[in-house]
Amino acid sequence: MAEVVGTLDALVADIGAGAVLAVPKDYSGVAMAATRALLRRGVRGLHVVGVPTCGIQVDILVGAGVVATVETSAVTLGECGPAPRFGAAVRAGTVRVLDATCPAIHNALLASEKGLPFIPIRGVIGSDLLAHRADWQVVENPFRPGDRVVVLPAIRPDFALFHAPLADRLGNVWIGRKRELMTLAHASAATLVTVEEISDANLLDDPVRSPATIPDLYVTRVAAAPRGAAPLGMTGCYAADGAAIERYARMARTAEGFAAFLEEWMAAG
Amino acid sequence: MSDAGPWGPERRAQTALLVATIADLLAGCRHVAVGQQSPIPGTAALLARRESAGRLRVSVLDSDRLSSFTNGASELFDCAAEGRIDAFFLSGGQIDGRANVNLVGTGAYPRSDVRWSGSFGSAFLYFIVPRVILFREEHSRRVLVEKVDFVSAPGTSPPGVYRPGGPHALVTPLALFRFDRAAARFRLESVHPGRTLAEVLEHTGFAFDYAARPAVTATPGAARLAAMRDVVREEVAEIYPRFAARLLDGAG
Numbered sequence: 001m002a003e004v005v006g007t008l009d010a011l012v013a014d015i016g017a018g019a020v021l022a023v024p025k026d027y028s029g030v031a032m033a034a035t036r037a038l039l040r041r042g043v044r045g046l047h048v049v050g051v052p053t054c055g056i057q058v059d060i061l062v063g064a065g066v067v068a069t070v071e072t073s074a075v076t077l078g079e080c081g082p083a084p085r086f087g088a089a090v091r092a093g094t095v096r097v098l099d100a101t102c103p104a105i106h107n108a109l110l111a112s113e114k115g116l117p118f119i120p121i122r123g124v125i126g127s128d129l130l131a132h133r134a135d136w137q138v139v140e141n142p143f144r145p146g147d148r149v150v151v152l153p154a155i156r157p158d159f160a161l162f163h164a165p166l167a168d169r170l171g172n173v174w175i176g177r178k179r180e181l182m183t184l185a186h187a188s189a190a191t192l193v194t195v196e197e198i199s200d201a202n203l204l205d206d207p208v209r210s211p212a213t214i215p216d217l218y219v220t221r222v223a224a225a226p227r228g229a230a231p232l233g234m235t236g237c238y239a240a241d242g243a244a245i246e247r248y249a250r251m252a253r254t255a256e257g258f259a260a261f262l263e264e265w266m267a268a269g
Numbered sequence: 270m271s272d273a274g275p276w277g278p279e280r281r282a283q284t285a286l287l288v289a290t291i292a293d294l295l296a297g298c299r300h301v302a303v304g305q306q307s308p309i310p311g312t313a314a315l316l317a318r319r320e321s322a323g324r325l326r327v328s329v330l331d332s333d334r335l336s337s338f339t340n341g342a343s344e345l346f347d348c349a350a351e352g353r354i355d356a357f358f359l360s361g362g363q364i365d366g367r368a369n370v371n372l373v374g375t376g377a378y379p380r381s382d383v384r385w386s387g388s389f390g391s392a393f394l395y396f397i398v399p400r401v402i403l404f405r406e407e408h409s410r411r412v413l414v415e416k417v418d419f420v421s422a423p424g425t426s427p428p429g430v431y432r433p434g435g436p437h438a439l440v441t442p443l444a445l446f447r448f449d450r451a452a453a454r455f456r457l458e459s460v461h462p463g464r465t466l467a468e469v470l471e472h473t474g475f476a477f478d479y480a481a482r483p484a485v486t487a488t489p490g491a492a493r494l495a496a497m498r499d500v501v502r503e504e505v506a507e508i509y510p511r512f513a514a515r516l517l518d519g520a521g
Contacts, residue, residue, distance in 0.1 A: 027331040028342060052342060053389065074372075074387030078306060079511070087384040090374070097379055101392035101421075103346035110343075122350060123396035125430050126423035129388060132378060146429055177333070179341030235333060242511075 002171020002219035004198065008037035011192050011223040015043055015159055018068070022049040022109075022157035022188060023057060026078065026232050026240070028178045029163040030057050031194045033228040036269050038161075039064055049157055050075065051109065051184055052102035056232065056248060059083035060265070062095055063258045071098035071155075073105060079242065080249035085258055099129050104136075104152055106180065111154035112187035124150040160188035163229045165237055167195040171216035172203040176235065185218040194225035196237050276515040283442055284309060284516055286461060287404075288497060289489035290445055291358075292317040294402055294438050298355040300326045302345055302398075304389070308505065308512035310358040310404055315500045316493075328354075332508050346390060349397045352433070356400040359391055363417040364403055366475025367453045368424025368436040370395065371417035378419050388421035395422035398434040403448075408441035410474040425453045444469045445486055446477060454478055459486040 005011050011034055015021060024030060028051075035057050043066055048058050050072030058075055061067045063085030075083040089095040104121055111119035124130055125138060125148060141147035162181055166174040173193050175181045185191040191214070203213045228234075231244035251257035274280060291313035295301055301318075303311045311329055318325045329335035330345060338344040348354055361370035362385045372388045374381025395401055405412055426432045439446040439455060443464045446455040457479035460466055466483055489497065498517060506513035 025342060053387070072387065074389045076386035082384065082386045090384040091380055091382070093380050099373060099379075099387060101388050102390035103343065103350075103393045106343035106346065121393065122431055123393040123422075126420065126426050127388070127392040128373075128378065128420040129392050148430065177339050177341065179339070180343055181341070183341070183343070 002216040002222055004167070004169060004171060004222050006223070008034045008194065008223055008225060009040065011194065011221050012038045012041060012161070014190070015041065015161075015192075017043060018045045018047065019043070020047045020049065020156070020158045022051055022155070022160045022184055023054055024051050024162045024178070024181060024184070025053045026055045027235070028181060029175075029234060030055070030229050030232045031161050031163040031192075031225070032057060032230060032232060033225040033269055034161060034163075034192070034194050034223070035060065036266060039066065039266065047071065049105065049155060051180060052100070052105035055083065056245060059085045059252065060262070062086050062089050063252060064262060065094075067095055069096045069098060071100060071105075073100045073102045077245060077249050080246050084249065084252040088255070099132065101127070101129060105155070106183070108152045108155040109180075109183050109187040111152070112156045113183050116154060118151045118153050120149045120151050122149070155187065157184075157188040158190065160184045160191045161193075163194045163196075163225065163234065165196050165234060166199055166203070167193060167197075167222045168199045168201060168203045170202060171219045171222050173214045173219055173222065174203050174209050174212060175214060176212050178235075179212075182214055185214045190220040191218055192220055193222045194228040195222060196224075196226055196228065196234060198222070198224050276518065281516060281518075283461075285489055285494055285497060286486065287406075287440060287442065288313045288316060289493060290440055290486055291402060291404065292320065293487075294400070294440070295325070295356055298325055298400065300328065300354050301356045302349070302354045303327065303329045303358060305330055307358055307360075307404075308509040309406070310402065311508065312497070312501060312505050312516075315504045316497050319496060319500055329508055334507060335504070346393055349394055354398050356402060356437075357394050357398040358402050358404055359395060359422070360403065360405050361412075361417070361421070363412060363414045364405065364439065365414050365417045365424075366455060366477065368403065368439070368448050368455070369417045369420045370403070370422050370424070371419045372421040373419040375418050381419075391422040394434070395424075395436070396426070396430075396432050396434055400437040401434060402437055403439040405439075405441055408443040408469075408472050410472060413441070413472070414474040415476075424448070425450060443472065444483075449478075457483050459484040461486045462488055
């Protein structure tokens with residue numbers, strides 16, 4: 001059974017140095033408030049997987065110097081452009097990037113969900129991504145000689161961390177249409193979730209909600225964090241705060257500006 | 270990746286022309302998918318849907334109202350893999366004469382001089398979707414290069430590589446190009462009104478085929494502009510509020 005914990009510090013208490021941490025893209029529910037708790041822990045050397053992309057959350061973690069590897073298809077601030085601290089770290093060579101393409105991340109998690117060591121993907125042949133990914137291989141389709149197919153190793157995150165609208169006291173988590181979070185929870189060794197609200201009713205008793213609910217079987221810990229995705233949005237609850245993200249994009253252009261942002265952001269929660 | 274100039278009547282007219290040009294490229298499609306941060310292709314797809322009398326389906330990624338996907342972020346790719354998506358849009362920090370697209374960065378990899386966001390779904394969708402339309406609001410030699418610094422997704426593939434899809438056309442503020450997959454070259458289809466072949470040649474960093482007197486891109490008429498404004502007001506404003514406000518200003 002999942003544990004419902006009272007603080008965000010307790011939620012992320014097990015994430016240690018070098019952990020493989022998978023996080024969703026901005027639209028799917030990013031645990032921003034819990035990210036602050038992660039930084040408070042003083043964690044280092046994270047291997048972050050952006051499923052299949054990531055944004056301000058990973059840019060902050062990279063800027064704070066706690067990320068060794070970023071594995072994703074894109075790091076983007078959306079309308080506010082590319083991620084500035086990520087870009088600076090790439091130029092400085094202080095972060096290792098495992099550049100991917102969106103369906104490669106999805107497929108590799110699917111492999112993990114099914115206990116498969118690897119999974120094929122169409123496309124990719126001729127992309128420089130392949131040339132720079134020693135762990136991606138080209139094999140021949142055993143059922144059709146001459147047909148070359150790329151295969152990817154399964155991604156098995158130590159932790160998945162995301163934000164959702166609703167959970168119950170048992171730790172069942174309602175995700176709505178964000179079905180990739182279900183795959184992510186299945187694929188990960190531990191799943192940590194913040195939610196807008198914790199319901200007293202069992203979500204699995206509701207036949208409308210239950211098919212879009214991650215059962216507590218796959219959930220390690222849940223904590224309430226109202227507006228826990230801000231300044232990003234949470235579908236059905238609140239929109240992204242474009243002005244706040246734009247302000248971040250501006251401040252994070254320089255190391256000094258980012259340091260000022262980080263100090264202010266850490267003090268705010 | 271800088272953008273077109275400030276919003277005034279000139280930029281609004283140019284944007285309307287780009288929307289109409291892209292909408293025409295979607296003729297005959299049953300399902301068009303639109304990625305994130307693509308207001309002009311998105312508007313074009315929604316205009317084409319309105320003009321198709323209900324035949325065209327448009328799926329806008331990460332929109333709850335303009336997408337019927339319920340299987341999460343991977344459904345777009347699965348849907349494309351099943352052959353259910355006819356057209357998609359890609360852009361690039363660099364696009365070269367063989368239609369290779371670079372979304373990663375300039376200079377040597379991995380420590381790029383300028384690092385962009387990353388390849389997103391390009392290394393898959395470019396192979397799979399039959400009609401990929403390349404679009405960029407900047408037409409310059411730094412964007413349209415002879416050879417990209419990093420191939421996020423190749424424009425063409427050798428025989429034996431599974432490739433039902435690929436580049437169809439390239440739309441910029443100066444011109445419309447078609448891509449000839451067999452020759453692996455762009456051909457200038459038309460030059461936008463008020464622009465010249467000389468201008469296109471001057472600002473394009475790759476070689477392409479062209480007629481001595483290229484056609485002029487059709488300008489949308491009053492009725493089409495009115496339909497476009499309705500689409501922007503009623504549909505685009507929900508997903509791209511800032512873009513909609515700028516486009517409608519003074520013309521709403």
